[in-house]
Amino acid sequence: MIAVLKRGVTPEQIRQLVDWLKSMALDVHVSEGRDLTVLGLIGDTSRIDKELLESMEIVGSVKRVSDPIRQANRKEPATNSIIEIGNIRLGGGYFALIAGPCSVESEDQIIEVARAVQKSGAEILRGGAFKPRTSPYAFQGLGAEGIRLLLKAKEATGMPIITELMNIKDLPLFEEIDVIQIGARNMQNFDLLKEVGRLRKPILLKRGLASTLQELLMSAEYIMSEGNEQVILCERGIRTYEPYTRNTLDLSAVPALHELSHLPVVVDPSHATGKISLIPSMAVAATAAGADGVMVEVHNDPAHALCDGAQSLTPAQFDELSRKIFRIREAIQ
Ligand SMILES: [Mn+2]
Incomplete structure (x- = not known):
């Protein structure tokens, strides 16, 4: 200093x-x-x-001359963290497609969506059981029952599961969950970050809606400073003055985070744009920008989805998108 x-x-x-x-x-x-x-x-x-x-x-x-970020920062130019999720790898050249509904609604729904996205090449199933909704009157998720149904889908398909943890008191329910998501609204819930830092399982950390990359990396540092090095960063759009999209997808965050950190970076174009018409382009662009994974909301019946129907692709739309994504992956390798 x-x-x-x-x-x-x-x-x-x-x-x-x-x-x-x-x-x-x-x-x-x-x-x-x-x-x-x-x-x-x-x-x-x-x-x-x-x-x-x-x-x-x-x-x-x-x-300040020395970097306050000690573990999440990039040390060697060519060394990237590879996160193992079941027998799937993410980061350091490994790419994974993550898909599933915004929230788990029923056993039939989650298994149907899981089978469909798996057929199109998705390797990890997402689905919300505990939902952080802007309104207290909106559907809050199935909670413990949702976790149980996600594990049924895992059993049926073999796909590892990623789902959000909002409250540390629910942690015992997450024992068999493969990746714990810390949502945008909890990115700076430092007590929660420290708690998941004591676990030995991958954490997907979403960028807060008004957070800088430095703040995102400091939050990753909270998890890592407790001993959990398996952190996946997720760009999901930030709040700007543009109301046409739900958020503004900061695509430059992908190469920027790769410059600053060795951790893998996943992009969520669904929450970033909030519009079906924009998600495929942004998912393809994120892949081209070097994202280590893309996470997309898919619903078997978007018109009747209990949450985020307007930004959920149908399985057919997802299938078309995943073909494009894999073609881009081949092109940039
Ligand atoms: Mn959602």
């Missing part, structure tokens, strides 16, 4: 600041230039409050 002091500071003021910094177990290297004095702070500066230091009367500016 580097602190540049303001012009005209007295040697006594510098000495007081250096003493205070040293009292926090840091080494301080003082460089006095003709006009400015620069302090180089050496040691564990992660506990230093940058804003507090910056607010001091004699301090002009402060810059």
